[in-house]
Amino acid sequence: MRTRPLKVALLGCGVVGSEVARIMTTHADDLAQRIGAPVELAGVAVRRPSKVREGIDPSLVTTDATALLKRGDIDIAIEVIGGIEPARTLITTAFEHGISVVSANKALLAQDGAALHAAAEANGLDLYYEAAVAGAIPLVRPMRESLAGDKINRVMGIVNGTTNFILDKMDSTGAGYQEALDEATALGYAEADPTADVEGYDAAAKAAILAGIAFHTRVRLDDVYREGMTEVSAADFASAKRMGCTIKLLAILERAADGESVTARVHPAMIPLTHPLASVREAYNAVFVEAEAAGQLMFYGPGAGGAPTASAVLGDLVAVARNKLAEATGPGESAYTQLPVSPMGEVVTRYHISLDVADKPGVLAQVATTFAEHGVSIDTVRQQGKDGEASLVVVTHRAPDAALSGTVEALRKLDTVRGVASIMRVEGE
Numbered sequence: 031m032r033t034r035p036l037k038v039a040l041l042g043c044g045v046v047g048s049e050v051a052r053i054m055t056t057h058a059d060d061l062a063q064r065i066g067a068p069v070e071l072a073g074v075a076v077r078r079p080s081k082v083r084e085g086i087d088p089s090l091v092t093t094d095a096t097a098l099l100k101r102g103d104i105d106i107a108i109e110v111i112g113g114i115e116p117a118r119t120l121i122t123t124a125f126e127h128g129i130s131v132v133s134a135n136k137a138l139l140a141q142d143g144a145a146l147h148a149a150a151e152a153n154g155l156d157l158y159y160e161a162a163v164a165g166a167i168p169l170v171r172p173m174r175e176s177l178a179g180d181k182i183n184r185v186m187g188i189v190n191g192t193t194n195f196i197l198d199k200m201d202s203t204g205a206g207y208q209e210a211l212d213e214a215t216a217l218g219y220a221e222a223d224p225t226a227d228v229e230g231y232d233a234a235a236k237a238a239i240l241a242g243i244a245f246h247t248r249v250r251l252d253d254v255y256r257e258g259m260t261e262v263s264a265a266d267f268a269s270a271k272r273m274g275c276t277i278k279l280l281a282i283l284e285r286a287a288d289g290e291s292v293t294a295r296v297h298p299a300m301i302p303l304t305h306p307l308a309s310v311r312e313a314y315n316a317v318f319v320e321a322e323a324a325g326q327l328m329f330y331g332p333g334a335g336g337a338p339t340a341s342a343v344l345g346d347l348v349a350v351a352r353n354k355l356a357e358a359t360g361p362g363e364s365a366y367t368q369l370p371v372s373p374m375g376e377v378v379t380r381y382h383i384s385l386d387v388a389d390k391p392g393v394l395a396q397v398a399t400t401f402a403e404h405g406v407s408i409d410t411v412r413q414q415g416k417d418g419e420a421s422l423v424v425v426t427h428r429a430p431d432a433a434l435s436g437t438v439e440a441l442r443k444l445d446t447v448r449g450v451a452s453i454m455r456v457e458g459e
């Protein structure tokens with residue numbers, strides 16, 4: 031075994047970084063054996079240097095991350111700061127100075143993954159990011175490497191721990207949205223700005239990364255259709271229950287049947303209680319990958335939190351360190367197919383629509399006609415009347431999203447329709 035250590039710069043020492051430092055210290059001997067050389071924590075860049083950090087030698091702490099990367103002896107940088115800047119500049123600086131990078135930063139990878147991959151490749155270095163998608167779950171590497179010989183056609187799953195935690199609490203304990211979000215934040219699951227979680231940006235970033243890997247094409251954050259879960263109400267859960275369903279925030283990536291395009295979307299959806307995703311509780315994530323030869327694979331585990339995410343970071347650290355010793359690099363970006371990403375209007379699925387209508391003769395027929403005029407076939411209708419008003423719940427057969435949008439627009443114009451209370455897609459049947 032080589033005795034000269036590989037030197038590691040830890041950029042960020044918050045929820046994830048502090049756990050990375052802890053494991054690097056407590057498991058130093060095992061890591062050295064597995065890598066073939068010791069890995070030494072050579073510097074820790076933070077924003078608030080005076081903060082007490084248990085287990086971290088204060089002499090390693092700096093606020094000048096750039097100087098740490100430029101000092102000439104760093105082999106590997108672990109970026110767990112998050113956000114776009116200064117993370118992007120720091121990763122680029124690392125590559126310019128011969129430093130391979132491990133990152134957990136999905137927001138940055140979804141926005142600038144192509145440029146960062148190109149910079150890594152140009153300098154003969156690694157960019158690994160297992161922790162960027164689905165916390166502790168090994169997913170990026172299995173998709174990038176183990177399934178590299180197969181053809182992935184569909185990926186569907188829960189990829190955000192915070193929103194799954196909130197939806198699970200709302201469903202199982204009747205907790206309010208804010209109360210559940212506060213708990214998820216206190217547990218270290220939420221992003222620095224939890225809007226990224228609840229509005230679906232975090233899941234959309236992960237969807238973009240997974241779509242790129244699954245379909246060997248470039249999918250950016252802006253290509254992913256996104257709806258958050260802030261509008262999901264207790265009434266939606268009650269409606270879902272009546273249908274034998276629950277509600278999850280799903281990421282769904284599909285290759286078109288002709289193989290010529292892909293779709294990528296994130297939105298809340300009703301799924302049957304019998305579906306395996308329905309039993310994914312708290313901040314756990316689960317992802318189904320459907321590949322031509324392998325069939326259906328399911329990946330499940332903790333999707334957020336300091337220690338679980340640090341596990342994924344450490345796995346990457348070991349892989350990158352081994353590559354460094356072998357003077358090799360792991361797989362880079364594979365985006366040779368350049369498939370277009372189709373708009374949401376072309377996605378075909380089922381819908382649950384809840385309408386507030388006047389409770390008088392002919393209303394149901396009017397509503398049914400509107401669906402028919404837009405080519406959307408109705409599966410079931412449930413009506414509940416009260417004091418001259420009624421609530422009408424329509425579940426459709428599969429229809430294109432554009433047809434459903436047209437239907438809803440026309441329904442809103444009907445005098446007898448007081449309002450569209452909720453529209454939710456139904457998946458997993």
Ligand code: NDP
Nearest residue numbers: 042043044045046076077078110111112134135334335339
């Ligand atoms: P935190 O907010 O807990 O930690 C961020 C760290 O970055 C802090 O140590 C902070 O310093 C430091 N920092 C902020 N700005 C700078 C700067 N300009 N220069 C140097 N250091 C800086 O975030 P998390 O640990 O939760 O997340 C880190 C990354 O991991 C993000 O990309 C996130 O999306 C990702 N991730 C997080 C998961 C989780 O469950 N939390 C799961 C999977 C991925 P200071 O301590 O002084 O404030």
Ligand code: HSE
Nearest residue numbers: 190191192219221334
């Ligand atoms: N905020 C993210 C989540 C962290 O809740 O899933 C893990 O990526």
